[in-house]
Amino acid sequence: MTIAFFSNFINHHQKLVADELDILTDYNYTFVEMLPMPEWLKKGGYSDFSYLPYVLRAWENEESMRKAKDLAKEVDVALFGGNEVLELEVFRVRNTNKLTFEVSERWLKRGWINLLSPRLLKAKWYYHTLFRKKAVYKLCSSAYGARDEYKLFSFKNRCFKWGYFTKVYNLDVEAIRVLPHQISATPTFMWCSRYLMWKHPELPLWMAARLKAKGYKFVLDMYGSGWIYERALKLAYQLDVKDVVNFCGNMPNEQILAAMRKHDIFLFTSDRNEGWGAVANEAMSSGCVLVASQAIGSVPFLVEDGITGITFKSSHVYKGFGRFGDTVDNDALDSLCEKVEWLLEHPIERKQIALNGYKTIRNIWSPANAAQKLIQLIEDLQNGRDTSIMEGPCSKATPFVKKY
Numbered sequence: 033m034t035i036a037f038f039s040n041f042i043n044h045h046q047k048l049v050a051d052e053l054d055i056l057t058d059y060n061y062t063f064v065e066m067l068p069m070p071e072w073l074k075k076g077g078y079s080d081f082s083y084l085p086y087v088l089r090a091w092e093n094e095e096s097m098r099k100a101k102d103l104a105k106e107v108d109v110a111l112f113g114g115n116e117v118l119e120l121e122v123f124r125v126r127n128t129n130k131l132t133f134e135v136s137e138r139w140l141k142r143g144w145i146n147l148l149s150p151r152l153l154k155a156k157w158y159y160h161t162l163f164r165k166k167a168v169y170k171l172c173s174s175a176y177g178a179r180d181e182y183k184l185f186s187f188k189n190r191c192f193k194w195g196y197f198t199k200v201y202n203l204d205v206e207a208i209r210v211l212p213h214q215i216s217a218t219p220t221f222m223w224c225s226r227y228l229m230w231k232h233p234e235l236p237l238w239m240a241a242r243l244k245a246k247g248y249k250f251v252l253d254m255y256g257s258g259w260i261y262e263r264a265l266k267l268a269y270q271l272d273v274k275d276v277v278n279f280c281g282n283m284p285n286e287q288i289l290a291a292m293r294k295h296d297i298f299l300f301t302s303d304r305n306e307g308w309g310a311v312a313n314e315a316m317s318s319g320c321v322l323v324a325s326q327a328i329g330s331v332p333f334l335v336e337d338g339i340t341g342i343t344f345k346s347s348h349v350y351k352g353f354g355r356f357g358d359t360v361d362n363d364a365l366d367s368l369c370e371k372v373e374w375l376l377e378h379p380i381e382r383k384q385i386a387l388n389g390y391k392t393i394r395n396i397w398s399p400a401n402a403a404q405k406l407i408q409l410i411e412d413l414q415n416g417r418d419t420s421i422m423e424g425p426c427s428k429a430t431p432f433v434k435k436y
Contacts, residue, residue: 033057033060033109033410034057034106034107034108034109035053035060035061035062035107035108035109035110035410036061036062036063036064036103036104036107036110036111037050037053037061037062037064037110037111037112037135038064038104038110038111038112038113038117038120038121039063039064039066039112039113039114039116039117040066040067040113040114040117041065041066041067041068041069041082042063042065042081042082043073043078043079043081044078044079044081044285045196045197045198046063046196047081048198048199049197049399049402049403049406050084050086051399052402052404053403053406053407054086056404056407057407059086062086062087062088062103062107063084063086063087063088064087064088064100064103064117065082065087065088065090065091066090066091066100066114066116066117067091067116068089068091077285088100088103100120101120104120104121104123105124105127105128107130108130108131109130109131109132109410110124110130110131110132110133111132111134111135111171112132112134112135113134113135114136115151115155118155118158121134121158122158122162125162125163125166125168126162129166129167130167131167131169131410131413132166132167132168132169133168133169133171134169134170134171134187135173136170136171136173136174136177137172137173137174137177137308137329138172138174138176138177138179138180138329139152139177139184140176140180141304141305141307142305142349156184156186159187160185160186164186167413168190169187169190169191169192169413170187170191170192171193171194171426172191172193172429173194173195173196173307173308173329174195174307174308174329174330175329175330175331175332175333175429176304176329176433177191177329177429178191178429178430178431178433179433181431182431191428191429191430192419192425192426192428192429193333193424193425193426193427193429194402194425194426195308195313195333195397195425196308196310196313196330197313197398197399197402197425198310198313198314198317198393198399199317199399200317200394200398200399201289201318203293203317203319203390218249218250219250219251219296219297219375219376219379220250220251220253220294220296220297221236221240221251221252221253221295221296221297221298221299221372222252222253222255222291222295222297222298222299222315222320223236223252223253223254223255223256223299223301224254224255224256224288224291224292224298224311225255225258225300225301225302225311226257226258227256227258227259227264228258228259228260229260229352229353229354230303230305230306230349230352231258231301231302231306232302232347232351232352232364233260233353234264234267234352234353234358234360235299235301235347235360235361235364235365235368236252236254236277236299236301237264237267237268237271237273238360238365239252239365239368239372240252240268240271240273240276240277241271241272242365242369243369243372243373243376244272244273246373248376250276251278252273252276252278252299253277253278253280253295254278254280255280255281255282255283255288256281256282257281257282261279263353263358264279264353265279267358292314292315292318292319293318293319293320295320296321296382296386297320297321297323297372297375297382298318298320298323299324299368300312300322300325300328301324301325301347301368302327302328303325303327303346303347303349304327304328304346304349305349306325306329307329308328308330309324309329309330309331310330312324312328312330312331312335313330313334313393315389316389316390316392316393317390317393318390319387319389319390320386320389321341321342321375321385321389322334322335322340322341322389323342323343323344323368323371323372323375324341324342324344325343325344325345325346325347325364326343326345326346327346328346332433334389334392334393334397335389338385339385339388340388340389340392341385341389342371342372342375342385343371344364344367344368344370344371345363345364345368346364347360347361347364348364351364396423396424396425397424401424401425402425402426405421405425405426405427406425406426408420408421408426409421409426
């Protein structure tokens with residue numbers, strides 16, 4: 033079986049699955065890069081994997097682009113992710129009825145206003161005029177992807193779960209989590225993100241203020257940088273939480289993962305603009321209890337509330353460090369604090385949720401399992417069957433996701 037994935041450029045979120053698919057296809061896998069990785073990403077710490085033997089750098093010269101076009105027509109299975117590859121997808125579907133997948137997050141992050149996007153209109157025009165009766169399916173890298181597709185009258189009964197897949201370490205989670213007889217230890221929270229409005233760094237700071245006022249003992253470590261960092265720092269002083277909140281700055285990814293393994297609870301506070309959020313995978317696979325907004329794309333796929341993690345009501349997109357002043361979504365804050373206080377008061381259950389979360393990533397949402405399930409889905413579809421996969425990657429994605 034030959035498989036090719038066409039996208040802008042390969043990154044660390046795609047590499048691990050690509051490595052597995054290369055092996056499973058007896059090295060008949062190709063990742064086609066349409067663009068070189070931008071220098072600003074390299075300077076920001078992204079590794080450049082374009083040297084890998086299965087990567088075709090279509091951007092390099094005309095001959096490489098011609099090879100990419102030939103692959104689009106010839107491979108048994110093609111995956112297309114991103115606007116840069118739409119024309120190659122159209123070329124494939126016009127010239128063959130071989131199995132084809134679109135891979136994307138959700139379309140309607142901002143709601144119906146996204147219909148003003150020329151990119152969206154062009155993609156849906158092709159779907160309704162060319163793709164609809166062909167063997168074209170959707171791999172949804174967001175739990176809200178299928179719902180958006182159904183709203184747009186596309187890919188009905190053709191949506192499958194997908195995502196981003198991070199490295200899973202073999203950890204003795206029992207050993208790194210707080211044991212029941214050690215429940216007096218001070219719980220530690222971690223937040224790690226860019227300081228952007230839709231990441232809502234104000235929520236953990238307001239949470240810290242409420243917990244402190246109620247007499248809880250804890251430490252909150254916040255990692256990252258960004259253009260509203262100074263506003264977050266100012267808010268921490270205004271709320272008088274600098275004694276329990278540490279601003280830790282940027283660190284290389286390996287150090288961030290090591291820090292996760294030393295924290296009890298990971299706070300993921302983005303709103304619906306977070307398409308997937310690979311930090312969720314990383315936190316769960318590090319043995320943290322993930323406390324995450326319901327609107328984040330990965331959360332309904334990864335988290336069963338109270339079992340493998342904790343979910344809370346998402347902040348409204350216009351609340352937080354907005355252009356018209358600093359506010360907080362009190363409904364979101366109430367929900368976050370309620371869930372966190374329950375965790376603090378139930379340390380034994382907290383440990384079990386951490387264990388369940390780790391096993392979910394290790395056994396179901398790992399790169400190895402994702403690659404194996406993709407091969408299984410391909411074989412199902414090529415033989416005229418619906419997916420035989422009941423959970424996790426490549427199981428059926430439905431539009432029935434809880435509202436937030």
